[in-house]
Amino acid sequence: MTSSSTSTTSTSTCVGYARVSTREQNPDPLHDALTADGCTKISTDHASDTLAHRPALTEALGYLRPGDTLVVTKLDRLSRSVKNLKDLTAQLDAARVGLRAISQGIDTTTPGGRLFFHMLAAIAEFEHDLVAERTREDLAAARARGRRGGGVVKMTATKAAQARLMYDAGGHTVAQIAETFGASRTTIYRHLEES
Known part of the structure; x- marks a missing residue:
């Protein structure tokens, strides 16, 4: 993905990105939805559990130009963490590339879509912080009672x-x-x- 100081190109492209969590999972439904939404190019990652190793996403980002739009069926296909999603969105914004999540009605090429996306991201981050805080409090309370933290599997x-x-x-x-x-x-x- 390249950023340019020139004006947005007159012909924009919708580039689809799909990720399936296992090699056996069929990506066709994702491809169908992305094609129906106007994507002329689709990149697909298979069984990519780590956020760092996603060659198809790297390919899609490299293909995008100012004025283009990256399209996913849902935001969780693009990222599994709020921080990573915010980093990717900042990268897209800097390159003047839009982001659209079909099933969630998010489209950052519109002012309302940008507002909705940032509200969702803020709520998700707030929820994550609350869970982390409750976990810390529960572990501290357990330690105060002499118990170690972590999940317990009952071995009868x-x-x-x-x-x-x-x-x-x-x-x-x-x-x-x-x-x-x-x-x-x-x-x-x-x-x-x-x-």
Whole structure:
């Protein structure tokens, strides 16, 4: 994506971006929606759980020119964090590129769309901060009562005995045992040591 001091080009392009979370997931419905919205080019990332490694998004951003619009079906297809979404939007704004999220009715090429987007981003950031604050308070309260923070998986005496049998049989790794019981490896190790 290149920024230019020249005026916006007279012919703008809608570039679609799609992301599916697994290689087996069919991107066709996303492509159909983007094509119906007027996208002449669509870039698709597959199974990209990390925000850093998205080659198709990099390709789409490199293709965009001032006056163009990046189109997604929903904002969560573009980003999984409020901070990353704000960074991407700032990058698009600097390059004079619009952003449209079809199903959410967001279009930053219009004043109302820009206002709606920034309101949504502010609410999402506020909600994230509230959750983080509540988590910190809960962990502090738990520590004050002598408990460690973190999720707790209940390993009953029966499950612990089964885990011990699996471990002693030698056919399973601790990681496989942990996955079987939906527990962490640390939890399994602790129960193995106790038994």
